[in-house]
Amino acid sequence: MIADSIPTATVTLISGDQSIPAYLAQPPQPGPWPGVVVVQEVFGVNAHIQSVCQRLARAGYIAIAPHLYHRQVADFALGYGEAELALGRQYKMGTRAEELLQDMEAAIAYLYATAGAQPGGVGCLGFCFGGHVAYLAATLPQVQATASFYGAGITTTCPGGGPPTLGRTAAIGGTLYGFFGEQDPLIPLAEVDQIEAALVEHQVPHRLFRYGRAGHGFFCDQRDSYQPAAAQDAWQQVLALFAATLPPGPGQSDTPPGKDKPHHG
Secondary structure, three states: OEEOOEEEEEEEEEEOOEEEEEEEEOOOOOOOOOEEEEEOEOOEOOHHHHHHHHHHHHOOOEEEEEOOOOOOOOOOEOOOOHHHHHHHHHHHOOOOHHHHHHHHHHHHHHHHHOOOOOOOOEEEEEEOHHHHHHHHHOOOOOEEEEEEEOOOOOOOOOOOOOOOHHHHHHHOOOEEEEEEEOOOOOOOHHHHHHHHHHHHHOOOOEEEEEEOOOOOOOOOOOOOOOOHHHHHHHHHHHHHHHHHHOOOOOOOOOOOOOOOOOEOO
16 A cells, blocks of 8 residues: 555554454564564544654655554544543553563564564654553564653553553663643643653653643644644654664664753663
8 A cells, every 4th residue: 555655554563362343553674674663542543643653654664553453452443532432541551661662672573573674773663652652662672762752651650550651661771752731631741740750760861841831732743732742843853863862764864963862761
């Protein structure tokens, strides 16, 4: 299948004894290209998440988005109404951190073994529920760069229960960028400060971006909360992060000119 000249496909990952559907988008030019795992919102691998994969492919990355609710429902993809939100949250409550990490590892393995991604580390990009999962995935050794968008509950919860995900910060081995809206009712600014304090304490290279007029879901152009200026700036920061930290593909430089260095605490 071709999406605006970007080759896309639904592929199957193997996570333990589970088969997981995933959406794959690849650059049209021969690689190898660096790989990125894209992590869904509660709404599943819907048109928005697929479009993010396609944007990454146009920028020179092999992007894969696994269906994280596969243990409960197949091929979950919804719009942004209240009923869809309630259903997505219901399935989110059925996820567990260790299973999610196993699924992330399955996606990374597919990028390397089947999609032909450049070795040397992958990126992870997640939104909403996926922003929380991306913070979890940042603890995996192959993840060199993480972009976590408005991941609620990082400081207070962990999927499936147990100590909050923030307690795993010391295990993050790569660079982490976080993106938050200051008008987000789901993530108080005090929690953003807690995340930054943990990153500083454990000397994780990072940058946190706080957008003054943005609320939850500001990056998604299919939501009422979409903020074009914040979304455009955030996307450029994501591309700069991946360009600076992931192995370059054909014609990509190691570090873009003028790239700001992340904070190390």
